[in-house]
Amino acid sequence: DTVTKVLVRMFGLSPTALLARRDFVVLLCAFTVVIPLCLQKDMARLARASLVSLFFVVFILTAVLLRFFTFFSLPPTEDAFQFYNSGVIPAIGVMAFAFMCHHNVFLLYSSIEGASQEKWDKVTHFSVSASFIVTVAFGLVGYITFTGYVQGDLLENYCWNDDLMNLARVVFSATILLTFPIECLVTRAVVEAVWQRLDTPRSYTAVTIAIVMGAYVLSVSTDCLGIVLELNGVLAAVPLAFVLPAATYLKLCP
Structure with a gap:
């Protein structure tokens, strides 16, 4: 699209x-x-x-930040900065989908030259931390720019x-x-x-x-990215990230 x-x-x-x-x-x-x-x-x-x-993601974030300072002002929306609303549940699914990487672990580990627990810890900690920072930056800057008018696909908001x-x-x-x-x-x-x-x-x-x-x-x-991310988060990411790892651990270490 x-x-x-x-x-x-x-x-x-x-x-x-x-x-x-x-x-x-x-x-x-x-x-x-x-x-x-x-x-x-x-x-x-x-x-x-x-x-x-990765460089492409940095460029997109830079463009979004630039438009945050240069975009024209939008009319305020009611309860734009309310801490909790009806969209929090789908948002959890989207966030779970964004951080879902459990299914890639074995292939990623085997691709590391001289793989060890120490190397794996460094890779995972840095990757997840960087992903968290970038995701929060996109979410905060994108929402503050458009507040109540924001769409599920951030780039769809721009002219x-x-x-x-x-x-x-x-x-x-x-x-x-x-x-x-x-x-x-x-x-x-x-x-x-x-x-x-x-x-x-x-x-x-x-x-x-x-x-x-x-x-x-x-x-x-489908042409709606938002609903795709939400469904993926609920049906795939949540079981992979939270249910199956815990069930596997309980099975191996009762």
């Missing part, structure tokens, strides 16, 4: 143009960027893509004739494209552990493409 709207804005495309169709743009990105990265067998090979994605934020939208889309392969590798590892038949290049490629195409079908079936 984001890239499509930016392309329409930049090139003045008609609504019927091929590049104005979100399903085509997403499919094009899947085959040109996502699938080649997902076909990697070693998560360590995605380190450079992850580093680029479509704002070139800086349009660039931030494109960069955000690139971040998603570079992040998805890590999740794909984890999913494929689970399939491989259960199926145990990915011993040929053909089956390996087929499973990878099937995973990407499944995600593609789900992505084009």
Whole structure:
């Protein structure tokens, strides 16, 4: 959605143009960027893509901070800074989704050169702390900028004739494209552990493409990022982050 709207804005495309169709743009990105990265067998090979994605996040945060000081004033909204309201429960799901990394642990640990508990502690503590700071910065700055008018997708709040934020939208889309392969590798590892038949290049490629195409079908079936994050948080992140680790510990150490 984001890239499509930016392309329409930049090139003045008609609504019927091929590049104005979100399903085509997403499919094009899947085959040109996502699938080649997902076909990697070693998560360590995605380190450079992850580093680029990290720089992209810093750029987006910088753009949001800049617009915080230069954006025009909005009319005040009632109870904009109330400590608790009806949106706190969905917000917990979104936050849980943002910090959900438990399913990546084994592949990430195995990708560390000379992995040890000390190295793993440093990596996890730094990563989670940095993620927390960035997430809080996005949340605070984004909400203070728009208060009661804020939408679930922060970048949707900014004008479509704002070139800086349009660039931030494109960069955000690139971040998603570079992040998805890590999740794909984890999913494929689970399939491989259960199926145990990915011993040929053909089956390996087929499973990878099937995973990407499944995600593609789900992505084009909705255009509301907020509800997707909320559902993912409730249905996937909460069990993975809070329920299953505790249940596993109780099973191993009764």
